[in-house]
Amino acid sequence: MKNYSLLLFAILGAAFLTACGTSTSGADASHPDKITVDYAFYSPTSLVLKEFGWLEEAFEEEGTEIEYVLSHGSNRALEFLSGGSIDFGSTAGAAALMAKSNNSPIKNVYIYSQPEWTALAANADSGIQSVADLEGKKVAATLGTDPYIFLIRALNEHGLTSNDIEVVPLQHSDGANALATGQVDAWAGLDPHMARQELETDAELFYRNTAFNTYGFLNVRESFAEQYPEAVDKVIEAYEKARVWALENPEETAEILAKEADIDGSVAALQLERNDFSNPVPGDEHRESLKEAGDVLQRSGDIDESLDIEELVNELIDSSYTERVIGD
Template sequence: MRKWIAFLLLVIGTTLLMTACSSGEGKEKAELKKVVLDYAYYSPTSLALKEFGWAEEAFEEQGIEVEWVLSHGSNKALEFLNSKSVDFGSTAGAAALIAKSNGSPIESVYIYSKPEWTALVATEDSDITAIQQLKGKKVAATLGTDPYIFLLRSLQEVGLSSNDLEIVNLQHSDGANALLTGQVEAWAGLDPHMAKVEVDSGAKLFLRDHEKNTYGTLNVRSDFAEQHPEVVETVIEVYEKARKWVIENPDEAADILAKEAEMPLEVAQKSLERNDFSDPIPGEKQIEALTAAGEVLQSENVIKGNVDVPEIVEELINDQFAKNVIE
């Protein structure tokens, strides 16, 4: 009899525990009071979305507040995601891949643009015209971002590596200043800072390759996506509204970029022109581009040798939310 009673108590206890856990999960979902989005000067779509308050409108009916956080680069957006300072972060695809390979629990759920946002830059009076000339020189780049990855891939193509020069790790705007003040001899630039030094100082882009620029991805923490899939879809819905608006209103979009980044309109226009906003659903194109980038990064030990790059890329790219909203 005692064994039977013990068994009944065990069953009852387990049932109560499962009920409590279920209630707790439901409570967690119900208590979402705020969604935190980042915005970035390298993501004109995010700037339009923030400008017009479309996210605030969409979430108001659900009683959810929207908060905005400025990301100065992919590395900052990823830091914010990892620390749960933001729920959604805007990065270059390859930067998200590096983070994913290091265990960051994120997924790329939307493509905000296919940009040519990085190139290798030298001053107007520099005699540097080819990447081979960077050997032994100081080059500014923000570690873990698309410009840094662009630099590594370009070096590898001519038989060089990061060991053949001195990479100075600076945030994008500081890298631009370092180039103009002679602290470095070249810079792996990022728009709109790159467009600004072109317009203001006549700086030259001595190496360009659109296909080495990985896509601009909107990333979400995996736990957040699992707990709040409807919020992810709502964010993609408002991003879609902003994307279409930017395509239809490029002049006004440039005005917003110029205002937010405090830059001349000519600079904003040049930066915006280098973005393709036509293909927002992540998929095979991104998988192919990121796999190629990942192999280079692995050869440079940026991604560990024991990481299965194709597997990590597949885990990173999640097309389901965008397909649910857009198709």
């Protein structure tokens, strides 16, 4: 019995530490000892933030450590958030909605960009010129990300479903390579990999639709936000500093992106041309965009049909933090 009690105590203790994630509280529990944020090549704002160390400056007085983790896609960022290995994660809005529908404990508190970061791509000699041409073809996509959701919405718009094609599940960079080497017929692309394929392999974006690109969401773990609301404000303040800097310094931002992602400057510049950094406050336009995406994802079976999409969107998006920090 004594050994059982010790084992039970150890299990409960481990569960408690896991629930705390990467941010353990200080002696007075008023601020975290460490904050873990992701950075991503599809989020130039996060790269600017990391480059200049503005988070470290913001939390210097509290002595809070800042740790950066690379997310290769929304699916990775959401895995990190759900597992508690990061506190803030960069994703597409629709990907965050899918995660929320599966009870991921996250909320969106900031918009880092409005991108056209995804489109459907094929090689110039593929003979694919429209979405209808995808029927019976192999299409690479990263499940649980905006490019995958973009693909599903494009198929739906043209009277097709995922059952009419062969979806080849690959991470974004692997999908780009699979297209370049002819292992797939088409690819639901993501920048900067998509921009690189355009410029370096003459891949063609045969279907583009800005409206089907959901916004760049900065998400926070709900438990972190509840315990450290002031820390959330400070992270948003630092992100806002990076956003404004990126707006005012596009060439330098492209240089940072090129260095971090190890891509040519022309590729980085093309990616940045497809990003709008003008509206960081989550609002009605973002809710409406997610409702439209959610309706399609329910019809495709990617979101449980019993869920209320509008309620789900409202649970996900919390504009109060950004409105408090920078206004509405």
